[in-house]
Amino acid sequence: MSRTAPARATLLYSLYCGASALIAPFAWRKVAGKLRDYGLPEDRVRERLGHASLPRPAGRLIWFHAASVGESLSVLTLIARMGEQAPDAEFLITSGTPTSAELIAKRMPPRCRHQFPPLDTAAAVDRFLAHWRPDLGVFVESELWPQMLVRARKTGCPLVLLNARLSDKSVAGWTKRPDTARFILDQFDLLVTQNRKTAANLKAMGAAPDRIRPGSNLKAVSAPLPVDQDTLAKVRGSIGERPVWVASSTHDGEEETVLEAHKALLKQHPGLCLLLAPRHPERGGKVEALVKQAGLSCARRSKGVLPGTQTQVYLADTLGEVGTWYALCPLVFLGGSLRDIGGHNPFEPMQAGAAVITGTGHYNFAETYAELTALGAAAEVRTAAELADQVAQWLEKPEVFQSARDAAAQFISRQSDQLDTTVDALLALLPHEGGCDG
The missing domain is CATH 3.40.50.11720 (3-Deoxy-D-manno-octulosonic-acid transferase, N-terminal domain)
Incomplete structure (x- = not known):
């Protein structure tokens, strides 16, 4: 050549x-x-x-x-x-x-x-x-x-x-x-x-x-994360018909905001379950302490426990199961973004059919999120109150939430x-x- x-x-x-x-x-x-x-x-x-x-x-x-x-x-x-x-x-x-x-x-x-x-x-x-x-x-x-x-x-x-x-x-x-x-x-x-x-x-x-x-960003066209169908069926069965939202890849200093938002949401949606998946599962003990400090009931995945009918927070402190949680629930807050951390890959939840909520500290994916928010496929929040409001909107207005999911799916298709x-x-x-x- x-x-x-x-x-x-x-x-x-x-x-x-x-x-x-x-x-x-x-x-x-x-x-x-x-x-x-x-x-x-x-x-x-x-x-x-x-x-x-x-x-x-x-x-x-x-x-x-x-x-x-x-x-x-x-x-x-x-x-x-x-x-x-x-x-x-x-x-x-x-x-x-x-x-x-x-x-x-x-x-x-x-x-x-x-x-x-x-x-x-x-x-x-x-x-x-x-x-x-x-x-x-x-x-x-x-x-x-x-x-x-x-x-x-x-x-x-x-x-x-x-x-x-x-x-x-x-x-x-x-x-x-x-x-x-x-x-x-x-x-x-x-x-x-x-x-x-x-x-x-x-x-x-x-x-x-x-x-x-x-x-295109190669991560947008990677194969979807693996889903363990057996785990998915068990967790889905134990939660039942209760509404769920996912907070994934959270970091130290972010769980407090997520839990504050969840407490606010429970006032209007008392049956709501938060599936909380910290970025680093070894922090499970510390995160569990934060959940209890917030006065919320908790079941911990790493201890082999399934969420009960009254479980308010299911702490998914394990490796390699995030794809299963996205398959369980398409309403996802993605961490690494409420603090100046740079954000995490939004394509993984979107490939699973989710729409994404993010903080503003997503500089590693700034241009991607600018396009996603303009399309309505993602929403930005800054505080616990804003996070609670966004989750509530998508829970209470299924047509708005479906529109966000459709926009995310179309974005992924264009990347392909x-x-x-x-x-x-x-x-x-x-x-x-x-x-x-x-």
């Missing part, structure tokens, strides 16, 4: 390469320790040094690199769609956490395999590239490892930054080093952004405008259409015959 020569390497990049070589033994000890503590076999631990634990498949290989769980899972739908369009293509996913590896293994599309990425040192990266010889490299969101990018590009492998998202802090840091920012971004043949703000930031950082394209455009753009960069020089 023909391309203009990239910008020259900078002194800062050279210093980074030297520093990475010096700290490599310490970085290796740390990451290896974490993987061993998780119980992984040694051949998998050594993947971080670039030693593959699987053979390279024959044919064209598309490599996806993601940071952790959310980014890794977000590409699975895209990989499945690409696999349908290019039936001869094989896929490799690299991600750094054992949790992401475990979840990917359970949901992996056909012709796909997972490895841990090499440390960003010359020796580890070169070893990785020599074995896998990717024909296309796709880096997800903001996972930019300089040597991995530069050394992959030198093999002739086209590179893509996909679902690009950069924090304001990250942008500010890069713009202070414009030559290095331009050098790193110039390794990419294509930069597909989540939103217009990221596109503008990439241009300001020195990315070539003709390589920047808008795209954009996914096909992204697939086409990526496959256009894939060489017709496998085997980038490695």
Whole structure:
């Protein structure tokens, strides 16, 4: 594939390469320790040094690199769609956490395999590239490892930054080093952004405008969260005909507001049940204490208890069950937003058919929420009183609530259409015959 020569390497990049070589033994000890503590076999631990634990498949290989769980899972739908369009293509996913590896293994599309990425040192990266010889490299969101990018590009492998998202802090840091920012971004043949703000930031950082394209947020088209039908039936049966609302992914300092809103709602809806799912289940004991302090009755999921007919709060302090709770109730408040936390993925509840209430501290999804609130698919609140009022409106006016759910479903459908455009753009960069020089 023909391309203009990239910008020259900078002194800062050279210093980074030297520093990475010096700290490599310490970085290796740390990451290896974490993987061993998780119980992984040694051949998998050594993947971080670039030693593959699987053979390279024959044919064209598309490599996806993601940071952790959310980014890794977000590409699975895209990989499945690409696999349908290019039936001869094989896929490799690299991600750094054992949790992401475990979840990917359970949901992996056909012709796909997972490895841990090499440390960003010359020796580890070169070893990785020599074995896998990717024909296309796709880096997800903001996972930019300089040597991995530069050394992959030198093999002739086209590179893509996909679902690009950069924090304001990250942008500010890069713009202070414009030559290095331009050098790193110039390794990419294509930069597909989540939103217009990221596109503008990439241009300001020195990315070539003709390589920047808008795209959908991959998390909007990920496969829906799993639902445990047995658990769903049991909880639904124990709650009965009582109305329910869900407060999901709440953080320290947010449950008090949610519980205050629930107490206000109970005055008009005495049978109402709140299903409260903290972002970090290990906080279950503290959250249970807050519920009791608020004078509300509580049943705790982690203790194997089902909600009774008088249970006012069902504390769902477990991992991996959020999809079941969204299937139980489509009226969802999504936490991480009443405080300056950045918000959480609104696409997961919407994929389950829900409409979403959020606080205003959702800066990680600011552009998405602006569109969702304009469409009526989401509602913003600031206080316990506003939260109670919004929940009450959707409980008492089913036609208004259904309209919000319909708007959310239409938004998700449009994102799926954009996914096909992204697939086409990526496959256009894939060489017709496998085997980038490695």
